[in-house]
Amino acid sequence: MKRPGSPLSxxxxxxREGVLRGRGDFDLTGRVCIVTGGGRGIGxxxxxxxARHGGTLVLAGRTxxxxxxxxxxxGERAGIQVADVAREADVLALRDAVVAxxxxxxxxxxxxxxxxxxxxxERTSLEEWQSIIDINLTGTFLCCKHLGEAMVGQGKGSIxxxxxxxxxxxxxxSVPYCASKGGVEMLTRALALDWAKRGVRxxxxxxxxxxTDLTHGLLEHDVHGRRLLDHxxxxxxxxxxxxxxxxVFLASDASAxxxxxxxxxxxxxxxx
Ligand code: NAD
Numbered sequence: 438m439k440r441p442g443s444p445l446s447x448x449x450x451x452x453r454e455g456v457l458r459g460r461g462d463f464d465l466t467g468r469v470c471i472v473t474g475g476g477r478g479i480g481x482x483x484x485x486x487x488a489r490h491g492g493t494l495v496l497a498g499r500t501x502x503x504x505x506x507x508x509x510x511x512g513e514r515a516g517i518q519v520a521d522v523a524r525e526a527d528v529l530a531l532r533d534a535v536v537a538x539x540x541x542x543x544x545x546x547x548x549x550x551x552x553x554x555x556x557x558x559e560r561t562s563l564e565e566w567q568s569i570i571d572i573n574l575t576g577t578f579l580c581c582k583h584l585g586e587a588m589v590g591q592g593k594g595s596i597x598x599x600x601x602x603x604x605x606x607x608x609x610x611s612v613p614y615c616a617s618k619g620g621v622e623m624l625t626r627a628l629a630l631d632w633a634k635r636g637v638r639x640x641x642x643x644x645x646x647x648x649t650d651l652t653h654g655l656l657e658h659d660v661h662g663r664r665l666l667d668h669x670x671x672x673x674x675x676x677x678x679x680x681x682x683x684x685v686f687l688a689s690d691a692s693a694x695x696x697x698x699x700x701x702x703x704x705x706x707x708x709x
């Protein structure tokens with residue numbers, strides 16, 4: 438695992454600095470946190486938020502330069518590992534690197550995801566369907582399986598799967614994406630049952646429309662952007678920062694009695 442900037446200075450399990458600073462149950466001091474797709478967008482914001490609460494971060498993703506930039510902004514408590522979550526060998530290498538460096542994994546945020554197409558099923562190819570399922574659903578499966586097993590071994594951990602409103606309600610021209618996120622929701626509930634007595638909690642964080650590289654073109658679109666905004670009760674799109682509080686809550690002991698649930702952070706989209 439690479440560590441841009443100065444070496445990681447604080448090993449897992451050290452210090453009660455966060456409690457002394459008043460973070461209480463939200464304190465992540467000494468917790469080793471992996472964020473997939475942590476180089477930009479929602480993943481980067483969540484990684485920065487977990488770090489602000491004391492966590493030691495490993496940013497995993499496909500593009501080294503993007504990861505390095507994000508890790509440098511966090512500082513000495515962040516490292517990077519290049520990994521494609523859809524490739525089992527990469528996920529195993531990620532697990533081995535983090536366990537070798539820290540001896541444990543406390544928090545896993547399965548954030549890596551794509552949604553490259555907006556069109557009807559008639560014009561959706563098998564290859565397009567498969568690529569979305571491979572990353573959004575199979576990638577989440579692989580990371581839960583291999584990184585979560587380390588948590589089971591230590592008897593404690595929190596997995597946060599980034600789902601979407603699309604895991605709860607249908608969205609127009611988004612069949613593969615909705616199917617993948619619906620799968621993430623049910624994977625989460627089923628795995629939560631399997632690991633409930635083994636100390637590993639599994640929840641989803643389901644955002645509404647967040648202005649990131651993934652969605653910017655759509656949200657800026659005269660017709661489609663306006664339609665989405667009109668349907669959002671709070672009358673604005675989210676920022677990636679709007680997802681951080683829920684992520685810190687799910688990562689920390691503040692949510693110690695919560696598993697198999699989905700936190701919708703959607704400006705009221707699914708309340709309608
Ligand atoms: P983004 O495109 O800005 O970031 C996605 C990140 O995932 C990127 O860093 C990308 O490189 C990485 N990634 C993609 N495929 C990967 C792979 N195979 N292996 C490793 N990393 C990979 O998008 P975002 O908006 O920040 O989305 C993050 C997550 O939030 C996604 O799962 C997305 O489905 C979900 N989400 C986004 C919105 C939104 O409106 N932006 C809404 C609901 C859910």
